[in-house]
Amino acid sequence: AEQDLGVCYYDDKLAAEFARRQDIENALAMIAASQSDDGLYLHYQPVLDLKTGRICAFEALTRLHSDLLGHISPAEFIPIAEEAKLILPIGRKIVSQALHFLKRLHDSGFESVSVLINISIIQLIDNEFSRNLFQVIRDVRVNPESIGLEITESVFAADFDRINRILGVLDRAGLHVSIDDFGTGYSSLSREQELNVKSLKIDKSFIDGIMQTDPDMTVIADIIAMAHKFNHIIIAEGVEHEKQLRYLRDCGCDWIQGYLVSKPLDENAALEFLARY
Ligand code: C2E
Ligand code: MG
Ligand code: MG
Numbered sequence: 001a002e003q004d005l006g007v008c009y010y011d012d013k014l015a016a017e018f019a020r021r022q023d024i025e026n027a028l029a030m031i032a033a034s035q036s037d038d039g040l041y042l043h044y045q046p047v048l049d050l051k052t053g054r055i056c057a058f059e060a061l062t063r064l065h066s067d068l069l070g071h072i073s074p075a076e077f078i079p080i081a082e083e084a085k086l087i088l089p090i091g092r093k094i095v096s097q098a099l100h101f102l103k104r105l106h107d108s109g110f111e112s113v114s115v116l117i118n119i120s121i122i123q124l125i126d127n128e129f130s131r132n133l134f135q136v137i138r139d140v141r142v143n144p145e146s147i148g149l150e151i152t153e154s155v156f157a158a159d160f161d162r163i164n165r166i167l168g169v170l171d172r173a174g175l176h177v178s179i180d181d182f183g184t185g186y187s188s189l190s191r192e193q194e195l196n197v198k199s200l201k202i203d204k205s206f207i208d209g210i211m212q213t214d215p216d217m218t219v220i221a222d223i224i225a226m227a228h229k230f231n232h233i234i235i236a237e238g239v240e241h242e243k244q245l246r247y248l249r250d251c252g253c254d255w256i257q258g259y260l261v262s263k264p265l266d267e268n269a270a271l272e273f274l275a276r277y
Pocket of ligand 2: 180
């Protein structure tokens with residue numbers, strides 16, 4: 001009987017997980033089908049240029065709120081959106097919101113500040129992606145050179161040549177493509193060199209490592225030195241402590257991002273932050 005209870009509990013847990021997943025998918029499908037973006041919005045995390053001491057960009061991080069489930073982390077809902085193929089319509093809404101924020105930044109006098117948008121590989125390889133993006137750029141009237149796209153290292157596992165052709169089109173249009181979470185997966189610096197990207201964002205796990213008593217500091221220093229040889233900009237994410245900032249500055253890291261500078265902010269708070277910085 002005890003075993004039965006165990007099985008029963010396990011089934012309940014699975015059923016609950018499945019139901020939550022279905023609820024999230026439904027919430028996303030509802031947003032995808034509606035004119036409004038109700039419940040889907042962006043927060044913006046400042047990126048600090050260590051050379052100038054100025055904020056040079058904001059990363060757009062998507063938030064989902066549903067009446068039924070409350071706040072849901074993008075780490076949970078983005079994979080669901082990808083599997084349900086809802087990432088295409090949801091991604092278009094994200095791009096549109098981010099470019100309207102960029103327009104607002106520039107209209108407020110912050111012309112040198114960029115917006116960085118996370119893009120799933122599924123979006124990138126969609127035939128409509130670039131055309132759609134260029135259309136929104138024209139409609140909202142923003143400078144493509146102020147737009148960054150962050151893609152994850154999974155590009156290295158996918159159809160490399162096809163993806164690199166798409167990245168080449170975006171690069172020639174002036175967009176700033178960056179490899180996110182660098183160092184966690186399939187990346188290799190030699191392949192990175194062949195890729196049409198402008199920057200590398202070193203994964204937080206390496207930045208965390210700086211705080212260890214005997215950190216393997218050489219890894220970060222080597223990544224930065226190599227990437228600079230390819231003329232790539234280096235961004236460090238998840239910087240929380242002064243010690244990490246000092247070390248990254250000593251290694252010649254270009255940009256940093258993390259709670260030490262600021263948490264992700266809503267639109268108004270992001271503009272206030274810029275005005276104060
Ligand atoms: P990411 O692009 O690597 O973003 C960094 C994540 O680390 C964000 O979590 C950010 O809030 C968090 N973070 C920033 N600074 C710190 C720090 O100092 N300490 C700690 N502990 N965390 C920090 P978030 O917003 O939950 O996003 C998680 C992931 O979800 C993102 O990782 C990205 O892969 C994905 N994501 C978010 N928005 C989008 C989107 O619009 N499209 C796509 N495709 N993916 C998105
Ligand atoms: Mg990112
Ligand atoms: Mg990352």
